Amino acid sequence: MPTTNDSSEIQYLWATPILVRSNDEHTLIQADLLELFYQHRHQHEKKQQPIFASRDNLHILYKDHPAFAKLIKFILDSVFELAADVNGPHWQRAQNIDVHLTGVWFQMSNGYGFHETHVHGNCSWSGVYYVQAGESGRSATDKKDGLINGVTRFYGPYMEYSAGGHAEFGNLYLQYHTWDSFPEDGKIAVFPSYLKHMVFPYQGKRDRVVVSFHAQVHGEKDLRYGYEFN
Numbered sequence: 330m331p332t333t334n335d336s337s338e339i340q341y342l343w344a345t346p347i348l349v350r351s352n353d354e355h356t357l358i359q360a361d362l363l364e365l366f367y368q369h370r371h372q373h374e375k376k377q378q379p380i381f382a383s384r385d386n387l388h389i390l391y392k393d394h395p396a397f398a399k400l401i402k403f404i405l406d407s408v409f410e411l412a413a414d415v416n417g418p419h420w421q422r423a424q425n426i427d428v429h430l431t432g433v434w435f436q437m438s439n440g441y442g443f444h445e446t447h448v449h450g451n452c453s454w455s456g457v458y459y460v461q462a463g464e465s466g467r468s469a470t471d472k473k474d475g476l477i478n479g480v481t482r483f484y485g486p487y488m489e490y491s492a493g494g495h496a497e498f499g500n501l502y503l504q505y506h507t508w509d510s511f512p513e514d515g516k517i518a519v520f521p522s523y524l525k526h527m528v529f530p531y532q533g534k535r536d537r538v539v540v541s542f543h544a545q546v547h548g549e550k551d552l553r554y555g556y557e558f559n
Contacts, residue, residue: 334355347411348519356515363460365540379438382435387433388432404517407519413426428544432543439531440531448523448525455522469509477529480511488506
């Protein structure tokens with residue numbers, strides 16, 4: 330085994346940040362949120378399908394709904410926490426940083442409804458809030474019909490480079506390129522909008538109900554990029 334050089338410096342660059350956080354007030358708002366969403370679905374769905382997705386204007390449509398307003402505040406605080414952590418050094422010349430939600434919608438799934446791999450656009454951060462996990466899988470070994478039930482799976486940005494199938498001990502760390510978010514009532518996962526993700530089919534006695542969102546972050550000054558070609 331070769332020895333390491335004391336003068337060597339190893340840097341781990343371009344990490345992918347994901348915030349996972351629980352809402353302490355979830356039990357206070359869950360019943361009201363579910364009532365609101367089921368009423369909305371009843372009004373807008375002509376024929377029941379395995380998945381129902383509302384339009385992405387709920388933050389405008391229900392801005393005065395007490396429970397929904399509390400959820401929006403929790404989402405805004407969560408996005409700011411993550412964005413501030415990764416951007417803090419770059420915000421020194423900016424003041425009054427604000428998080429703007431550009432889209433908020435809810436989804437209900439059952440009957441093996443699922444969502445194929447996708448990314449989100451026109452935003453820097455996206456996220457999912459689990460209003461009701463139902464019988465979603467709680468761990469990697471908790472499976473239904475051979476699959477982890479209703480779990481959100483994220484794919485690392487280098488996933489495509491493992492498609493050739495070449496694996497050896499030199500790139501073993503690249504082979505673990507997925508991370509699963511196991512739904513729990515009141516849990517949020519905030520992630521970079523470019524990150525590929527999908528939702529496994531869900532089946533349960535209760536519906537799987539989530540709120541998804543897009544967020545942009547703005548400062549009081551226009552953003553200007555500096556370019557150097559030296």
